[in-house]
Amino acid sequence: ATGQPIATVLQATPATYDRVVQRAVERFQVWQTVPAPKRGQLVRDLGAALRAVKEPLGELIALEMGKIKVEGWGEVQEMIDICDFAVGLSRQLYGITTHSERPGHRMYEQWHPLGVVGIITAFNFPTAVWSWNAAIAAVCGDAMVWKPASTVPLCAIAVQHVANRVCADFQAEGSDGLFNLVVGPGATIGERMLNDPRVPLVSFTGSVRMGRWAAEAIARRLGRAILELGGNNGIIVSEDANLDLAVRAILFGAVGTAGQRCTTTRRIIMHRSIAPELTGRLVRAYGQVRLGNPLEDGVVMGPLVTEEAVEVMMAALEAIRAQGGEILTGGRRRPELGPCFVEPTIVRPELGPCFVEPTIV
Missing domain, CATH: 3.40.309.10 (Aldehyde Dehydrogenase; Chain A, domain 2)
Structure with missing residues (x-):
């Protein structure tokens, strides 16, 4: 509100980013083997941890981003709600079973985790958009790397601390290092993520102009994109x-x-x-x-x-x-x-x- 700095945040370098992604790749190899209902328990714990810090986290959102504190609390509630939703999904990762043209045979479908999911979020919802992606990705067996908007790094750091505590307390292999954060400019860290073949899916939130650029970069390497862009x-x-x-x-x-x-x-x-x-x-x-x-x-x-x-x-x-x-x-x-x-x-x-x-x- 005053235009004065409230903190300084160390920026990630390309080398730092590479180390974080490599760690996420390694943790994914273990996390994908954890049964989905067990993965859902971690997301349930994440929702409970966010519920415990709803008020201070919402006020941090108001302080750093500028939305009123009621909206900040509402944003944290969205995080809690998506965790509840994802927990339910952890027991609904169904595949279909079909008849085969061969006598006495049937075919069944099984969905496999993708790998490392990149999450690039915008300033206006500094934490909720991360949770919409992260909660579902965790249930599906994926690891995550989050690049928040450069204008709201403190919100991301606070959420990362919450996620780290949840993962440290969780009794399952692969949970440590499941959620990862890199704070840095879009021109270096964001672009590196868009072009990184180790990140098969990137969820990008931003303007239509930037979304078009991001989609083109991801498509060139045949990656997958989830885009949430501006509106009129x-x-x-x-x-x-x-x-x-x-x-x-x-x-x-x-x-x-x-x-x-x-x-x-x-x-x-x-x-x-x-x-x-x-x-x-x-x-x-x-x-x-x-x-x-x-x-x-x-x-x-x-x-x-x-x-x-x-x-x-x-x-x-x-x-x-x-x-x-x-x-x-x-x-x-x-x-x-x-x-x-x-x-x-x-x-x-x-x-x-x-x-x-x-x-x-």
């Missing part, structure tokens, strides 16, 4: 819509995480007969959004993640004006709160690039 989401409000419900839904979808989610509401497409009333209601609602320190009670919206993100938003608003659009409310910096605070903004754009292209932080 719209809500359609019909002539007979409940406007009270619409305003609440739009506000929740647009203002949460300071509008920095891939699922953020960015466009409202409304029937012209209700446009004046709905627009007026939204302008009034936006004027009541309380900005401030994300750790304080009652704050609805925190800062953008970096000063660079602020500049990107300011440039987008200038582009909207240049294309004939109008800013109805917000759009001003709030330097008295900190260098990364900008008022939530509603614009009436002309149909053009600003309407169809998402703002990329």
Whole structure:
């Protein structure tokens, strides 16, 4: 919120990355032999450990990333929930059995672990996205290497400490070294992971532009990619819509995480007969959004993640004006709160690039 450093973090080198991946490869060779229900027990323990630190971990997310602490707690709850889900999957790794064309024979299908799974996460959900991948990969018998966004390394380090404790206490071969972390820039560590043949699957979260680049790099080596990319989401409000419900839904979808989610509401497409009333209601609602320190009670919206993100938003608003659009409310910096605070903004754009292209932080 203040723009001041809260910690310094040692960056991984390419040599460090190579050692971490090699360790993960070695641990995978053992972990894949552990029965899936037993692997599920480790993930159950991970969920319990996260439940025990839900409050402080959620507040660390708020401190480092800038989302309000209620959202930080909600993110940790998502981690707990996916662990519960993955535990159930550990007893549902089914394969089909089919008849053979040979008399007296049947064929059966068995799914095998892939190997080392690379997980590259974004700043806006610094821990939850890791868990969505890691919990299921662990149940399926895979080892993991995580490269978090460079802007939120402390959240990743905290989660890694939790995972390390769980693995150290778990009574099964291969669990030690199952979860691995490399903190470093995308241009070196991230690119190395995308091109690493020892990592057969990479889960990548980021912008569409970066996702296209990542997918091409992985495809060149015939690897597999899971992509969760940006969005330009719209809500359609019909002539007979409940406007009270619409305003609440739009506000929740647009203002949460300071509008920095891939699922953020960015466009409202409304029937012209209700446009004046709905627009007026939204302008009034936006004027009541309380900005401030994300750790304080009652704050609805925190800062953008970096000063660079602020500049990107300011440039987008200038582009909207240049294309004939109008800013109805917000759009001003709030330097008295900190260098990364900008008022939530509603614009009436002309149909053009600003309407169809998402703002990329």
